[in-house]
Amino acid sequence: MSSEEKIREFILENYLFTDDQSELNNDDSFLDQGILDSTGILEIIFFIEDEFGIKIKDDEMVPDNLDSVNRIVAFIKRKQQE
Amino acid sequence: MEIQRPLRLMHESLFRAARQHPQKTALVAEGEETTYEQLAENVNRLSAFLQQHGLERGERCVIFMDNTLACAISIYAVLAAGGVFVIVNPQTKQDKLAYILQDSEAKVLITDSHLHRVFLPAIEENPHLCSVIASGDLEKLAQERLTGFADALERGGGLTDSGVIQKDLAALIYTSGSTGDPKGVMHTHLSMTFVLGSLIEYLRLSREDRLLLMLPLAFDYGLYQLFMSIQLGATLIMERSFTYPAVIFDRIREYAVTVFPAVPTIYAMLISMHHREPLCFPSVTRVTNTAAALPAGQVPALKEIFPNALIYKMYGLTECKRVSYLEPELIDTKPGSVGKAIPGTQVCILDEDGNPVGPGETGILHMRGTHLMLGYWRSPELSDRVLIDASLPGEKLLRTGDWFSMDEDGDLYFKGRSDDIIKTRGEKVSPLEVENVVTMVVGVKEVAVIGVPDETLGQALKCFVVPEPDSALSMRDIRKVCVEKLENFMVPKYIEIVADLPRTSTGKISKKDLS
Numbered sequence: 001m002s003s004e005e006k007i008r009e010f011i012l013e014n015y016l017f018t019d020d021q022s023e024l025n026n027d028d029s030f031l032d033q034g035i036l037d038s039t040g041i042l043e044i045i046f047f048i049e050d051e052f053g054i055k056i057k058d059d060e061m062v063p064d065n066l067d068s069v070n071r072i073v074a075f076i077k078r079k080q081q082e
Numbered sequence: 083m084e085i086q087r088p089l090r091l092m093h094e095s096l097f098r099a100a101r102q103h104p105q106k107t108a109l110v111a112e113g114e115e116t117t118y119e120q121l122a123e124n125v126n127r128l129s130a131f132l133q134q135h136g137l138e139r140g141e142r143c144v145i146f147m148d149n150t151l152a153c154a155i156s157i158y159a160v161l162a163a164g165g166v167f168v169i170v171n172p173q174t175k176q177d178k179l180a181y182i183l184q185d186s187e188a189k190v191l192i193t194d195s196h197l198h199r200v201f202l203p204a205i206e207e208n209p210h211l212c213s214v215i216a217s218g219d220l221e222k223l224a225q226e227r228l229t230g231f232a233d234a235l236e237r238g239g240g241l242t243d244s245g246v247i248q249k250d251l252a253a254l255i256y257t258s259g260s261t262g263d264p265k266g267v268m269h270t271h272l273s274m275t276f277v278l279g280s281l282i283e284y285l286r287l288s289r290e291d292r293l294l295l296m297l298p299l300a301f302d303y304g305l306y307q308l309f310m311s312i313q314l315g316a317t318l319i320m321e322r323s324f325t326y327p328a329v330i331f332d333r334i335r336e337y338a339v340t341v342f343p344a345v346p347t348i349y350a351m352l353i354s355m356h357h358r359e360p361l362c363f364p365s366v367t368r369v370t371n372t373a374a375a376l377p378a379g380q381v382p383a384l385k386e387i388f389p390n391a392l393i394y395k396m397y398g399l400t401e402c403k404r405v406s407y408l409e410p411e412l413i414d415t416k417p418g419s420v421g422k423a424i425p426g427t428q429v430c431i432l433d434e435d436g437n438p439v440g441p442g443e444t445g446i447l448h449m450r451g452t453h454l455m456l457g458y459w460r461s462p463e464l465s466d467r468v469l470i471d472a473s474l475p476g477e478k479l480l481r482t483g484d485w486f487s488m489d490e491d492g493d494l495y496f497k498g499r500s501d502d503i504i505k506t507r508g509e510k511v512s513p514l515e516v517e518n519v520v521t522m523v524v525g526v527k528e529v530a531v532i533g534v535p536d537e538t539l540g541q542a543l544k545c546f547v548v549p550e551p552d553s554a555l556s557m558r559d560i561r562k563v564c565v566e567k568l569e570n571f572m573v574p575k576y577i578e579i580v581a582d583l584p585r586t587s588t589g590k591i592s593k594k595d596l597s
Contacts, residue, residue, distance in 0.1 A: 017562035031148075031322060032196040034173050037570050041325050042351065058359050061328040 003052065004073050010047055011069065015040065026069040041066065048072065054079040090248045091271045092309070093161040097122055099315035108312065110337060111151040111320045118315070121155065127238030128159035134237075136189055136212040139164035139244045140251060143190040144183055146170045146201060149299050149322045152217040152231050154308055156192045157299070161252060161271075164244020165190075168254045168266065171300035172197060173569040178264065180204040182256055183211065186266060186459065192231070195220050248272040254459050255302055257400045258503065262514035266459030267400045276452040277403045278313050280424045281306060284407055285341070285368055285394065287314055293341040295320045296330055296348075301509070302400050303372055307343055324348050327355060331363075338365040342388065345373045345508030346380070350538045353383045361387045372396040372404070373508030374540040375496065378417040395420055397496065401468065402453045402480050405429065406494050419493040427451030429494065430479075431486050439487075444497050447486040448479045455480070502593065504533035506541045509571045513593075516574065519567045520545060523560050525553030530583050530591050531574065545574035546596055548582055555579065 001009070008024060015035050016023050030036035036044070044066065045056050054076065065075040089095055099108070100122035108118045137143055143160045145167055147153040160167040168186050170179060172194070179200060183191065187210045193201050195218035202225065205211055216223075217231035252274050254266035287293075293311045295318055297304030311318035319337050321330055324344070333339065342363070344352075349371065355361060369384060369391040376395055384393060392410035397420035399405065406429065408421030423429040431445040432438055439445040450472060457465030469478040485497040504511045513531040520529040528548040533541035549555040557577045564573040584595035 015565075017558055017565055029196075031325060034570070036325055037173070037323060040570075041327075042354075058331070058355055058361075059328045062326050063329065066326065 003076050004069060006051060007048075007069050007072050010044070010051075011035065014043070024069065026073075028069075029063075029067050031063065031067055044072075048076065052076050052080065090275065091161070091246060092252050092274055093125070093158050095313045095315070096125060096158055099312065103315060106315065107317050109151060109154055109318050109320055110333070111149075111154070112322065113333070114151065116151055121158075124155045124235055125158040125162055126241050127235045128155055129162040129238070130241045131215075131234045131238035132159060132163040132165065132190060132213075133242060133244075134239065137163050137165045138189075139246055140166060141190075142166045142168050142186040142188040142254065143192060144168045144170055144179075144186060144188040146172060146174065146179060146191065146193040146197060147217070147299075148172045148194055148197075149295065149304070149320055150194070150217065151320075152192075152194070153299055154318075154320070157305075157308070158312075160190075160192075162241060162244075164246045164250075166251045166254060168256070169300045169305065170256065171298050171569060173298075173571075174200070175567050175569065176200050176204045177567060178569075180208070182264065182266075183208050185263075186254055189213070190215065192216075194218055195223060195228075198223050246271065248275070251456070255305075255400050258510045258512040258515060259458075259464070262512055262518055264515075265461055265464060268456040268459055269403075270456055273403075273453055273455065274309070276426070277424075278306070278309055280426050280453065281404060282310055282314060283425045285310075285370065286392075287316070287341065287368075289315045291316045291340045292337050293318050294330070294334065294339045294343065296322075296324045297343065297345070298323070301373075302403055303343065303345070303398075303508075306403065307341075324351070327351070331361070334363050334365065339363070340366060341368045341370070342366045342391070343370045346371065346376055346540055347374075347507045347538055349376065349380055349384060352387060353380060356383060356387055363388055364390050366391045368392050368394065368410075370394040370396060372398055374505050375420075381413060381417075397421075397494070399482060399484075401455045401482075402427075402449050402451070404453070405447070405449055405482075408493065412493075416489075416493055419489070419495055421493055423449070423451075424453070427453055429488075431488055441490050442487055444485050444487045446500060447482045447484050447494070449482070450477070450479055454478060504531075504541050504543060506533065506536075506539045506543055507571045508540070509569075511543060511572050516543065516545065516564070516568065516572055519564060520547060520560055520574075522567075523555070523563045525550050525555035526560070528583055528591070530593055530596060532593050532596050534576070534597065536575070539575070542575040543572070544576040544578065544596075546583060547577060547579050549579060 100118040104119035107115045108121045109116045145156045190213045192215045195216045215229045248271045252271045253269045256264040259265045295307040366388045396407040406421045428450040433445045472479045483501040487495045516531045517529045527550045530546045534544045536542035584592045586592045
């Protein structure tokens with residue numbers, strides 16, 4: 001599975017409780033769509049750290065890195081190249 | 083001699099601040115600064131637009147928005163127009179929003195275009211709405227009914243005096259009740275300006291403070307951060323949520339935030355992050371907690387994170403905004419207490435027959451003061467149950483649903499709730515409201531929702547479901563419906579499918595036998 005597919009599956013399964021792919025666009029802002037709230041972000045961070053073997057620093061927990069599927073995918077790619 | 087006119091109405095402080103120090107920063111909304119002059123100007127314009135589009139004195143305007151500059155402008159514009167604002171959490175789903183629009187008979191809805199999936203269906207059959215204003219990009223929505231927020235500001239002309247006095251209604255704040263349907267708590271300009279003065283006094287705030295807002299404005303604890311800041315002519319640093327903690331940390335440092343208000347769930351997250359990578363915010367001089375008890379064990383870590391702060395433990399309910407606070411100097415000597423009545427108010431603990439109980443004895447907490455709500459919107463019977471006659475003719479006491487005791491010094495200790503409302507993540511949840519939603523899931527025969535202890539959430543919701551015989555009900559089906567119909571904090575963390583539920587001798591579901 002690609003990292004995009006893994007992220008999509010995690011969000012759909014854990015926050016939207018569906019496998020209907022049409023319910024999540026890769027550009028949807030998690031904040032705007034009310035998909036994520038303050039207790040949700042740590043779960044995503046732990047998921048990314050475990051799944052992709054990277055370590056996310058506190059100052060990287062910003063919307064630019066994490067607020068949509070596309071942003072997370074790009075962030076993981078950057079981190080893996082570090 | 084010039085006589086200084088007292089400020090009687092909620093919005094007057096904004097216009098005073100705009101006259102006295104127009105160039106001062108009033109708000110920093112997601113990093114964007116707005117001066118008092120700009121804020122007052124925009125409030126004036128929107129307010130005039132609302133008046134021109136049919137909002138009359140005492141009429142309701144629902145504000146369904148994220149924590150944004152537009153939301154802050156809207157709240158003050160409704161007040162200045164003489165209307166009553168009804169602020170609704172942006173996580174609210176379509177059915178509940180439609181219910182609140184109907185119940186409040188709102189004339190105007192102000193919202194954000196990115197919330198269109200929720201508000202467009204909710205306004206479809208509403209006969210009362212005259213005007214819908216939405217911020218953001220409307221082009222994709224192609225809705226003739228909507229006025230753009232920026233457009234409304236452009237078109238607003240001169241504001242006319244609404245004639246509102248202090249006794250007029252200023253806000254309806256919808257809160258969960260044990261009857262299942264949310265109810266609108268009525269607050270007047272008088273109750274709100276009174277409570278503002280009291281909060282500012284005991285939190286020892288001044289015009290020089292910079293307050294942080296990351297709690298929803300739809301939660302009165304968040305809303306009053308905005309009100310306190312404007313009342314003082316101080317600066318509010320506003321963010322949509324604590325979802326991205328690094329953003330909050332940057333703002334605290336950049337703007338040298340002095341007041342940090344949060345709830346135990348946020349403090350628990352902050353402490354867990356502190357243990358990953360130490361945090362320290364020396365600019366913060368006041369840390370406040372309410373909505374649920376701050377575990378005493380968290381205090382030492384909070385003192386490390388906020389080395390220069392007084393830590394306030396407080397207790398309140400929407401019906402009177404705030405009840406009590408513990409003087410921060412007592413945080414270590416009275417770890418279990420939420421302190422005394424806020425300045426200018428009185429509390430008493432009465433037994434079930436209405437007689438005062440002695441020190442250390444448990445009874446039901448009652449309040450006296452100008453901070454009490456007027457009642458629940460169009461629910462006189464429900465109002466009579468909580469606003470009971472005081473000894474002075476015509477005066478009311480507010481009866482909470484909470485058991486308390488008081489020590490010899492008059493400090494209060496929370497003992498438990500007398501109704502079945504659950505507090506999770508600092509929010510009140512009516513089990514019935516959740517049960518009503520779960521019952522709609524195909525294949526569900528019976529449901530019971532309870533609160534179970536949870537380290538981060540205070541209490542977590544646990545839902546027991548009895549399926550219909552032969553149904554292929556899955557937990558996922560239940561969760562999906564919950565996510566579609568309920569605000570995030572109302573979605574049960576645990577769902578257990580059981581063969582049947584424990585009963586009392588009279589056949590009612592016995593929740594105390596569930597865990």
